[in-house]
Amino acid sequence: MSSKVIHALYDDDDVLLNAVKEVRAAHHHIDEVYTPFPVHGLDKAMGIPPTRLAIMAFIFGVTGLAFSIWFLNNIMIVDWPQNIGGKPSFSFLENMPAFVPVMFEMTVFFSAHLMVITFYMRSKIWPFQTADNPDPRTTDDKFLMEVAVDGNEDALIALLEKTGAEEISVKEKH
Numbered sequence: 001m002s003s004k005v006i007h008a009l010y011d012d013d014d015v016l017l018n019a020v021k022e023v024r025a026a027h028h029h030i031d032e033v034y035t036p037f038p039v040h041g042l043d044k045a046m047g048i049p050p051t052r053l054a055i056m057a058f059i060f061g062v063t064g065l066a067f068s069i070w071f072l073n074n075i076m077i078v079d080w081p082q083n084i085g086g087k088p089s090f091s092f093l094e095n096m097p098a099f100v101p102v103m104f105e106m107t108v109f110f111s112a113h114l115m116v117i118t119f120y121m122r123s124k125i126w127p128f129q130t131a132d133n134p135d136p137r138t139t140d141d142k143f144l145m146e147v148a149v150d151g152n153e154d155a156l157i158a159l160l161e162k163t164g165a166e167e168i169s170v171k172e173k174h
Contacts, residue, residue, distance in 0.1 A: 003148065003149070003172075003173055004148075004149040004153070004170055004171070004173070005031060005146050005147065005148055005149060005171055005172075005173045006146070006147045006149055006156060006157065006160065006168060006169070006170055007134060007135065007144055007145070007146055007167075007168070007169045007170075007171055008145045008147065008160040008163070008167070008168050009135065009137070009142050009143070009144050009165060009166050009167040009168075010142065010143040010144070010145065010165055010166060011142065011143070011166055012143075013035065013037075013143060015163070016033070016035070016039065016042075016143040017039060017041060017042060017045055018163065018164075019145060019160070019163035019164060019165065020046055020145065021045050022159070022162075022163050023147060023159065023163065024045065024046070024047060026159055028147055028150070028159075029147070029148045029150065030046055030145060030147055030148075031147065031173075033046065033143070033146070034133060034134065034135070034138040034143070034144040034146070035143050036139055036141060036143070039143075053115065053118065053119070053122075056114075056115065056118055057115050058111075060110050060111045060114040060115060060118075061110060061111040062107075063110055063114075064106045064107040064108070064109060064110025064111060065106065065107045067106060067110065068099075068102060068103040068105075068106035068107065069092075069099075071106070072099045072102060073092045076089065076095065077089060077090075077091065077092050077095070134146065134171070145160075145165075146173075147160070149170070153170065157170075
């Protein structure tokens with residue numbers, strides 16, 4: 001199933017930000033905005049909710065901490081207890097101060113690596129994937145707003161011209 005979208009190309013990030021606000025105020029759905037660099041406030045202007053990646057980072061960190069506690073207990077206390085420097089190996093709590101650096105590093109390791117995998121899965125960006133960029137000029141110095149056509153196409157084009165778009169084109173999105 002294909003649908004029509006309008007690509008509006010802008011030259012300035014401030015003009016783009018004001019255009020996004022005007023298009024949203026007119027109750028049109030903006031599919032995507034392609035920019036060569038991050039534009040401060042664009043996510044709020046588009047109405048994108050805040051990310052929940054921080055919650056996942058916390059969960060991954062707790063998973064790493066739990067794994068490191070299990071790992072250290074099994075290796076240093078249960079499986080192969082050793083008398084290192086006269087320190088007793090009778091319980092995990094007696095040796096925990098020596099284990100803190102390892103637990104910290106495992107927490108950071110799990111959080112960092114699993115966040116990269118989560119980011120790739122969430123954004124559908126995989127290594128060696130081709131870009132889905134509709135206009136290559138947006139990687140250099142142009143800004144493109146992709147607006148779904150759900151009603152009067154001419155009125156939407158007039159609105160985008162009023163916002164300061166340099167180029168406006170209607171495309172079929174598959």
